[in-house]
Amino acid sequence: MLKLLREVFRTGEATHKYPFAPIKVAKDFRGKPEHDSAQCIACAACTIACPPNAIAMQTDVAAGTRTWSISYGRCIFCGRCEESCPTGAIKLTADFELAVARKEDLTKTAVFTLARCPSCGRSVASAKEVAYVALLLGGAEASAEEAERLRLLVSTCPECKRKHDVEQVMRLDIERQMENR
Amino acid sequence: MNAFTSPDDLVVKPNGLSMSDDVTRMKGLLLKNIKRSAYVYRVDCGGCNGCEIEIFAAITPLFDAERFGIKVVASPRHADILLFTGAVTRAMRMPALRAYEAAPEPKIVVSYGACGCSGGIFHDLYCVWGGTDKIVPVDVYIPGCPPTPPATIYGFAVALGLLDQKLKAETYVEAEGEAVPLAHPAIPYNLRVLLEREARQMAGYRQGRDIVEEFLSLLEADDRTSVEARVGRLIGGETDPRRAEIFSRLQAVFTQALVGGVS
Numbered sequence: 001m002l003k004l005l006r007e008v009f010r011t012g013e014a015t016h017k018y019p020f021a022p023i024k025v026a027k028d029f030r031g032k033p034e035h036d037s038a039q040c041i042a043c044a045a046c047t048i049a050c051p052p053n054a055i056a057m058q059t060d061v062a063a064g065t066r067t068w069s070i071s072y073g074r075c076i077f078c079g080r081c082e083e084s085c086p087t088g089a090i091k092l093t094a095d096f097e098l099a100v101a102r103k104e105d106l107t108k109t110a111v112f113t114l115a116r117c118p119s120c121g122r123s124v125a126s127a128k129e130v131a132y133v134a135l136l137l138g139g140a141e142a143s144a145e146e147a148e149r150l151r152l153l154v155s156t157c158p159e160c161k162r163k164h165d166v167e168q169v170m171r172l173d174i175e176r177q178m179e180n181r
Numbered sequence: 182m183n184a185f186t187s188p189d190d191l192v193v194k195p196n197g198l199s200m201s202d203d204v205t206r207m208k209g210l211l212l213k214n215i216k217r218s219a220y221v222y223r224v225d226c227g228g229c230n231g232c233e234i235e236i237f238a239a240i241t242p243l244f245d246a247e248r249f250g251i252k253v254v255a256s257p258r259h260a261d262i263l264l265f266t267g268a269v270t271r272a273m274r275m276p277a278l279r280a281y282e283a284a285p286e287p288k289i290v291v292s293y294g295a296c297g298c299s300g301g302i303f304h305d306l307y308c309v310w311g312g313t314d315k316i317v318p319v320d321v322y323i324p325g326c327p328p329t330p331p332a333t334i335y336g337f338a339v340a341l342g343l344l345d346q347k348l349k350a351e352t353y354v355e356a357e358g359e360a361v362p363l364a365h366p367a368i369p370y371n372l373r374v375l376l377e378r379e380a381r382q383m384a385g386y387r388q389g390r391d392i393v394e395e396f397l398s399l400l401e402a403d404d405r406t407s408v409e410a411r412v413g414r415l416i417g418g419e420t421d422p423r424r425a426e427i428f429s430r431l432q433a434v435f436t437q438a439l440v441g442g443v444s
């Protein structure tokens with residue numbers, strides 16, 4: 001009996017004080033994915049990586065917007081969105097206090113504008129993504145003229161790009177060059 | 182004409198189960214001044230059992246949900262709170278509805294885990310209904326896959342009205358002229374790709390990114406010593422041999438790029 005009591009006192013209180021005191025979570029704990037929308041380029045890498053489709057993208061061509069959304073209720077906290085994000089816009093945090101009474105409160109959305117193809121006016125990608133890709137292709141060091149050329153190149157839709165290629169090839173006048181050879 | 186026009190028509194809407202005003206009032210009272218233990222009955226609607234393990238972890242001495250009077254009972258007839266886990270498989274729909282009917286009014290329904298909230302990882306399976314709220318009205322959702330014991334306790338505190346929910350629906354709208362700058366503009370993009378690729382191959386995407394960020398900030402540092410000396414110092418101070426190895430590999434990639442040029 002005394003031995004048992006001694007053991008009890010030696011062990012002390014094992015129960016965590018939570019929720020009356022904050023609880024320390026483990027290092028690299030995967031909690032609520034926090035989306036820094038200002039850093040997001042709406043590239044949809046996370047949408048494709050997300051195993052349960054907790055992250056979704058909706059494109060509204062008429063309004064010229066692309067809407068990113070996450071449902072914390074469906075998220076399985078795997079961290080693949082964080083792994084795949086090229087700009088580090090989405091990161092898993094230590095926040096686990098996600099319980100809600102209204103299901104709507106489990107979603108976060110971010111609305112981005114679409115860039116239009118300079119030739120046909122169709123939308124291909126979000127404006128931020130186009131600007132980011134132009135930067136990646138060397139737009140950071142380029143002159144203003146070169147940067148504008150890059151922006152045009154990146155924001156042209158694949159169909160117009162093909163058309164422009166054909167036009168360029170036609171201008172080369174291949175037939176005459178072949179005859180001359 | 183086919184009677185079923187969309188898959189939605191196959192879902193039984195909880196119309197028959199809608200709460201009368203009386204029950205709503207009683208539930209409000211129960212939530213407001215529950216002055217006794219809250220008895221919980223667990224309804225497993227076909228999850229992976231991860232959630233069950235965490236529920237039992239939450240009633241171990243370490244988290245001790247019983248100090249708030251939360252007790253797990255063996256019959257729905259004793260329950261105040263029904264805890265639905267799992268994505269509601271076809272086979273479990275009727276048993277779940279029977280458990281719901283068997284519990285005395287007023288009862289609180291808690292949807293537990295990603296599966297319960299919306300079907301989670303199983304949401305598009307052919308054999309699931311995709312969430313507790315497809316069959317019964319839900320009062321509180323506890324997300325997580327599975328929710329950790331502290332998240333469980335927080336969820337119950339929200340259900341019993343002891344704590345307020347923190348999460349709110351948010352909508353962000355892109356600001357005019359918003360642009361994302363390139364990270365590490367001082368380092369050639371191709372070199373950064375080489376370094377990131379090496380670190381991710383060695384340590385995986387998540388830790389690889391952390392390690393390469395550390396290395397890149399070292400390269401960028403406004404420091405008069407050579408890169409070799411800086412990396413040498415970093416490796417010297419590193420207690421984890423795996424990280425030291427990765428840093429030396431990154432340095433090799435960097436030196437190789439300097440000698441051979443970055444294509």
Ligand code: SF4
Nearest residue numbers: 050075076078079081
């Ligand atoms: S953590 Fe996993 S499940 Fe959650 S949003 Fe990211 S990719 Fe999707």
Ligand code: SF4
Nearest residue numbers: 040041043044046085
């Ligand atoms: S991967 Fe990152 S940048 Fe791309 S849409 Fe997702 S959060 Fe935004």
Ligand code: SF4
Nearest residue numbers: 228229231294295296
């Ligand atoms: S939420 Fe996750 S842990 Fe819980 S039953 Fe579903 S898959 Fe398993």
